[in-house]
Amino acid sequence: MTDHEPTEPATDESITMSNREPATTAETASDEPTGENADADADADADPDPDLGPEPDPNVEGGRPAIAATDLSHAFGDVRVLDGVSLSVAPGEIVALVGPNGSGKSTLLRFLARVRAPDEGTVTVASTDAGGGRARVGYLPQQPGFRAGFSAADTLEFYAQFVDEDVDVAEVLERVGLADAADRRVGALSGGMTRLLGLGRALVGDPAVVVLDEPASGLDPGMVERLFDIVSALADAGVAVVLSSHNLGPVERTADRVVVLDGGRFVADGDPRAVVESVGAADLQTAFGDLVATEEVTGR
Numbered sequence: 018m019t020d021h022e023p024t025e026p027a028t029d030e031s032i033t034m035s036n037r038e039p040a041t042t043a044e045t046a047s048d049e050p051t052g053e054n055a056d057a058d059a060d061a062d063a064d065p066d067p068d069l070g071p072e073p074d075p076n077v078e079g080g081r082p083a084i085a086a087t088d089l090s091h092a093f094g095d096v097r098v099l100d101g102v103s104l105s106v107a108p109g110e111i112v113a114l115v116g117p118n119g120s121g122k123s124t125l126l127r128f129l130a131r132v133r134a135p136d137e138g139t140v141t142v143a144s145t146d147a148g149g150g151r152a153r154v155g156y157l158p159q160q161p162g163f164r165a166g167f168s169a170a171d172t173l174e175f176y177a178q179f180v181d182e183d184v185d186v187a188e189v190l191e192r193v194g195l196a197d198a199a200d201r202r203v204g205a206l207s208g209g210m211t212r213l214l215g216l217g218r219a220l221v222g223d224p225a226v227v228v229l230d231e232p233a234s235g236l237d238p239g240m241v242e243r244l245f246d247i248v249s250a251l252a253d254a255g256v257a258v259v260l261s262s263h264n265l266g267p268v269e270r271t272a273d274r275v276v277v278l279d280g281g282r283f284v285a286d287g288d289p290r291a292v293v294e295s296v297g298a299a300d301l302q303t304a305f306g307d308l309v310a311t312e313e314v315t316g317r
Contacts, residue, residue: 081143083108083257084154084226089128089138091121098124099135100281106257108143108225111248113268114261115301116278117309122261123159123230125278129259130156130228142226153180155224159231161215165204169195169214172203173221180222193217194243208235216247227251229260233267245271269293269301279309 082105091099098121106112116122127133128140131154142154163172170186177184190196193213198206206214212235219227229248233241245267248258252273262268268275269289277285277292285292285308289301298304 082106083110083143084129084259085141086125086129087139087141089125089135089140091124091128091135091137097281101138102278102281102283103138104129104259104276104283106226106259108257109252109255110274111252111258111260111272112274112276113272114259114276114278115263115265115268115305116261120278120309121281122278126156126228126230126259126261127158129226130154132156153222153224153226155219155222155227157212157215157219157227157229157232159234161211161218163203163211163214165202167203168200169203169206169217170199172214173217176218176221182222184221189217189220192220193247194240209237209240212236213240213244216244220251224256226257226259229258231261231263233262233264241267265301265305275301277305277308284308 085103085105087103088101089099089103090097090101102125104112104125114122114125124133128135128138131140131142167175169190173184173186173189177186187196187199190199193216195210195213195217198210203211203214212232216229216232219229232248233244236244241264248260249271252258272289274287275285275289275292276283285295285304287295292308293299293301293304296304296307298307
């Protein structure tokens with residue numbers, strides 16, 4: 018567990034998405050294969066009911082979550098990858114989604130980021146706009162893509178034009194450890210640095226919710242620690258963080274909750290120590306092998 022405390026969302030207003038694609042965002046407005054910002058327009062999505070918002074959750078401190086997914090189900094052809102899963106995340110909470118390859122983690126994260134819609138179920142994000150007009154989710158996909166000829170700073174400047182707030186690109190680059198690479202072309206960045214740039218893109222516009230798909234993939238141990246420090250700082254600032262990762266050591270030290278997905282369902286959900294103790298394991302790495310049914314856990 019970390020020492021930060023979940024905080025209240027700014028308002029109870031929210032945007033609800035169900036069974037449809039999201040409104041135009043920085044990602045859909047560009048020619049990049051993936052995007053990091055999912056905005057929702059209140060005029061298109063908001064219910065006129067002033068009490069609209071994620072339903073109070075007894076498991077969420079303060080009552081209302083920053084983001085709530087309810088009864089999500091999805092299939093690719095005959096393969097059902099999600100089967101009625103529900104998840105609520107409080108402001109300032111870090112939830113780590115873990116599971117074997119092919120368990121549906123990336124699919125679920127895309128739904129939470131609202132870059133795709135599930136076959137069934139809803140995703141609701143609380144608005145932090147005083148007028149209840151907009152709700153933003155920052156998103157880092159598993160394979161972020163950028164224009165190779167742009168510099169790191171150019172890239173964030175490009176995405177900054179799609180948010181209403183003024184964006185201090187230099188501050189964002191500093192935040193993710195890329196200040197010294199601001200003028201370096203994307204094509205010259207290492208894989209790990211490209212992922213950090215993707216994290217920076219997810220933070221453009223100060224989203225209230227950040228969804229990170231394998232953010233530590235391709236990073237050296239020092240960068241992994243840096244990344245999880247950034248995640249902790251986001252939570253300390255009241256941002257709700259949902260991430261997937263196979264780096265279970267940092268997950269165990271950093272996450273407030275660990276949710277284990279296997280076979281389209283959650284097979285465990287609790288603070289890291291509770292999940293470990295539920296199977297009598299010594300650590301999360303060992304517990305993971307005991308909780309999932311697949312043989313793919315070897316070596317993790």
